[in-house]
């Protein structure tokens with residue numbers, strides 16, 4: 599399993615790049631990763647100032663264990679090229695590119711980052727949030743090794759589909775599944791979209807659980823109050839960790855004794871269960887290393 603896969607990304611918090619207070623506050627929040635936003639959360643006349651602020655924050659080294667990413671404006675907008683150049687110079691952990699619809703776009707972003715001297719450590723996170731992106735998610739996910747994470751943009755997706763936001767997200771499930779299939783086929787991380795009602799703790803938690811059950815590695819967030827419940831839901835539970843350890847122990851014992859068939863808690867265990875148990879333990883260990 600690659601480091602990119604095993605690094606915890608349970609909670610990934612957006613903050614408006616123009617909001618100095620939020621950029622400061624993020625230094626004390628237990629989010630695994632931060633998205634310093636230059637796109638939707640920043641008004642057109644505040645873009646230039648936000649770009650400077652975000653670049654300085656990303657280059658500051660003041661965010662500790664948190665991964666720091668910059669969301670640039672979409673390819674084709676008036677701000678995209680300047681955003682990419684500023685991000686390349688700041689050298690964040692990743693550049694988050696909204697409205698990615700093709701492998702060509704990923705490769706164009708990669709070339710622009712290289713031309714602007716971005717360090718190798720700066721990955722590309724591609725947002726998939728349009729019907730075309732869902733249908734071409736496979737090509738997007740496989741476009742480049744520099745692309746390590748897919749990020750669902752469920753607000754834009756719902757808008758493009760003319761869909762309603764409803765509990766259970768039935769209108770979005772096909773898109774979520776297509777993006778998940780694409781990410782997993784290419785061995786990439788994938789993050790679920792945001793939950794807009796910051797006052798609805800119960801609805802938020804239900805959506806976190808649904809995202810985890812689907813297989814998402816974590817969820818993108820818009821408010822500090824969403825970080826702790828999201829971290830809890832996306833971390834392996836103590837029961838999962840204990841069972842994973844029992845599976846590994848039982849399998850190793852059976853292998854030593856030359857037994858082909860193993861059961862744990864009455865259920866048949868095969869190699870694939872052992873692999874999954876190892877992934878759970880590695881993730882739990884990585885999470886335990888967090889503050």
Ligand SMILES: CC(C)(COP(=O)(O)OP(=O)(O)OC[C@H]1O[C@@H](n2cnc3c(N)ncnc32)[C@H](O)[C@@H]1OP(=O)(O)O)[C@@H](O)C(=O)NCCC(=O)NCCSC(=O)C[C@H](O)C(=O)O
Pocket residue numbers: 611612613614619620621623624635638639696727750751752753754755791792796820821822
């Ligand atoms: C939603 C908000 C506008 C609410 O802001 P506010 O009213 O200020 O909230 P609070 O008063 O409850 O804030 C309490 C303290 O927390 C800080 N804060 C608030 N939000 C954040 C944040 N996101 N990151 C860091 N810190 C934050 C406040 O400054 C207060 O601090 P203090 O004064 O010390 O107590 C606001 O939460 C917000 O702007 N959220 C982010 C919105 C955003 O980034 N949207 C764009 C990304 S989502 C998206 O684009 C989806 C995607 O593209 C798609 O298509 O789906």
Ligand SMILES: [Mg+2]
Pocket residue numbers: 638696727751753754
């Ligand atoms: Mg969007």
